[in-house]
Amino acid sequence: MSALAPLLKESMPQVAGPKPVPPTPLKAVAGADSFERVVDEYQRRLYGFALRMTGNREDAEEIVQDAFVRAYRALGKMAPEQRAELRIQPWLYTITLNVTRNRLRGRKPTNVALDALADPDALLRGAQEGPPQPETIVEQNAEVALVEKALLQLPMHLRAAATLRFIEGRSHPEIAEILHQPIGTVKSHVHRAVRVLRRILGPQIGRTVTEGETEHALS
Amino acid sequence: MRCRDVEAMWDEIRGHCTASVRDAVDGHLRACPHCQDLYEQFEGVAYCLSCLPQPEPSCDLTKKVVEHIALIKDRVRPEPIVLTSVQTPLGTLFVGFKEQRIAYVGIDAGGDIEAVRSQIEHRLRRPVVAGEPPEWLRATLDDFFRTWVVDESSVDLSDLTEFEQAALRATAQIPPGEVRSYSWVADRIGKPRAARAVGRAMARNPVPLLYPCHRVVNAAGDLHNYGYGLEMKARILRMEGHNRGS
Numbered sequence: 001m002s003a004l005a006p007l008l009k010e011s012m013p014q015v016a017g018p019k020p021v022p023p024t025p026l027k028a029v030a031g032a033d034s035f036e037r038v039v040d041e042y043q044r045r046l047y048g049f050a051l052r053m054t055g056n057r058e059d060a061e062e063i064v065q066d067a068f069v070r071a072y073r074a075l076g077k078m079a080p081e082q083r084a085e086l087r088i089q090p091w092l093y094t095i096t097l098n099v100t101r102n103r104l105r106g107r108k109p110t111n112v113a114l115d116a117l118a119d120p121d122a123l124l125r126g127a128q129e130g131p132p133q134p135e136t137i138v139e140q141n142a143e144v145a146l147v148e149k150a151l152l153q154l155p156m157h158l159r160a161a162a163t164l165r166f167i168e169g170r171s172h173p174e175i176a177e178i179l180h181q182p183i184g185t186v187k188s189h190v191h192r193a194v195r196v197l198r199r200i201l202g203p204q205i206g207r208t209v210t211e212g213e214t215e216h217a218l219s
Numbered sequence: 220m221r222c223r224d225v226e227a228m229w230d231e232i233r234g235h236c237t238a239s240v241r242d243a244v245d246g247h248l249r250a251c252p253h254c255q256d257l258y259e260q261f262e263g264v265a266y267c268l269s270c271l272p273q274p275e276p277s278c279d280l281t282k283k284v285v286e287h288i289a290l291i292k293d294r295v296r297p298e299p300i301v302l303t304s305v306q307t308p309l310g311t312l313f314v315g316f317k318e319q320r321i322a323y324v325g326i327d328a329g330g331d332i333e334a335v336r337s338q339i340e341h342r343l344r345r346p347v348v349a350g351e352p353p354e355w356l357r358a359t360l361d362d363f364f365r366t367w368v369v370d371e372s373s374v375d376l377s378d379l380t381e382f383e384q385a386a387l388r389a390t391a392q393i394p395p396g397e398v399r400s401y402s403w404v405a406d407r408i409g410k411p412r413a414a415r416a417v418g419r420a421m422a423r424n425p426v427p428l429l430y431p432c433h434r435v436v437n438a439a440g441d442l443h444n445y446g447y448g449l450e451m452k453a454r455i456l457r458m459e460g461h462n463r464g465s
Contacts, residue, residue: 039284047276061276061283068284069291147267165230166268172230190230197264198257 035075038088039068045168046096052163053100055152063103067096093168093178097160104156150200154193161186162193220247222254229261300339301350302332305357308364309428309455315339315347319355320375324426326447342425343378367395367459369429379425382410386420387430396460398436422446428455 043064050060050067071092075083151159157179164170164178175190176183225247232241248255300315300322313335315323323339336347359373369391376384389407393399401421402414410416421432427446433455437443445452 035288036281036285039281043276043280043284044273047280048274051274052271057274060274061280064276064280065284065287069287072288073291143267144271147271151268162268166265167271169269187227187230191227194230194261194264197268198260201264201267 035068035072038071038092042089042092043068046092049093049163049168050096050100052148052151052167053097053156053159054104055148059103063096063099067092067099070095070099087177090174090177093164093170094180097178101156146201150197153200154196158189158193158196161189162197165190165193222247222251225251225254226257229258230265233265297345299346299348300343302336302339302347303350303352303356304332305352305360307360308458312360312428314352314356314360315343316353316356317345317375319353320373321356321359321426321429322375322378324428326427326451328447339425342423345378363429367431369431374426374429376426376430382408382413382416383420383423386417387424387426387432390421390431390435393431393434395431395434396456398434398440398456398461400438400440401435402438404435418444 046064046067047060050063051057054060054063074095078086151162154162160179161175164175165172170178172183172186172190175181175186179186181189220243225244228236228240228244232244248258298317300317302313302315302323304327305312305314309326311327313323313325313327313332314321322343322345325335325338332349339345339347355373359370363369371388371391376387379387385408386404389404390399392407400414401417402411404417405411405414408417417435421435422444424430424432424446427433433445433452442449442452442456
């Protein structure tokens, strides 16, 4: 196989993650009404993050609720200048992660009902051209479940790094800010996470890049 | 460039990086099939993660959060404590009350009322407003200094933790003029190992005298400690008929 890295890079869609959203100006966020806009804007993103971290929908919803309530309380106690300097998106991720850690502390590693995670509707919605065939859905769903399961097998700090980097599409400096870690540590955690996932998912991953089309199969 | 150095850069070249870094990594990958293989796997993992579907929270999540916050908003404007001062056989007492129940008692030790106000705000997390002593308050305190027994229905402990409430209620079982140890209180509330925590609860008692933390002493029978000094502790005990020790 002579697939060179640059070719591979061109043919493989780049990891995009969620599109960057311009941060909400925090001047007006102190009141509960404007805080509702913050909740509306970030709830989906934080829910996704919490779900990837816990593997459980109920936990994820409760974590997000708890995180927003904490954020609201903290904003109320902040001086106006502190609030003006706050970068809300990384700050909300940090709070969500802290709540997640507290919640999962002392729990045994999750035995996830993976059916509850992989969502056929979401796959359907994500399809670009026409409705996919039922067998495609089943196949894709199985693959998604496999990746989700692998992610949940990572230790918490590696899972957080990999989720923020590849699923949430955050940059290294942003992740460093969220995790309160040096950038070097973040990079190393991201890398270690990928190594472990590579081992869990098997070496066949990334092998099925064929001429003219990009197809990623996990099986 | 060594394989290990290049591997460390894989994640870098996915984002913005200098052309020279990119060239160096590409050059190495072209020449090293082993790294090429691993790089493909790395990209494969990253790609798989990025392709996970964006999960949707339930449609009423925002509503739930907003409702939760509305509840807090009601709580952050708590009813204020009315602060007043009353003359008693022990001297001037600062008394804070709300809804016809006493929530704070402080012996006037010569400090200014602002310090008392901030102490109440800090301890009970409620705003404080100044007021005149109502008739029911004078009557309650007159009764107390006559009998040295608290009418528990006239005291509000609701801003305290359950443990603190239980410990203080246990002190009200100690007859006037008698003393008991911290561990006695701990036993009494079913937490026999929590004698030190009882000590902390006594130290934080916002309604001293009425809930008689002054009747709680150490295991050796020494007065041990008191927020207003051991002299005051001994004086109160003497006033209510304590004859032994100091």
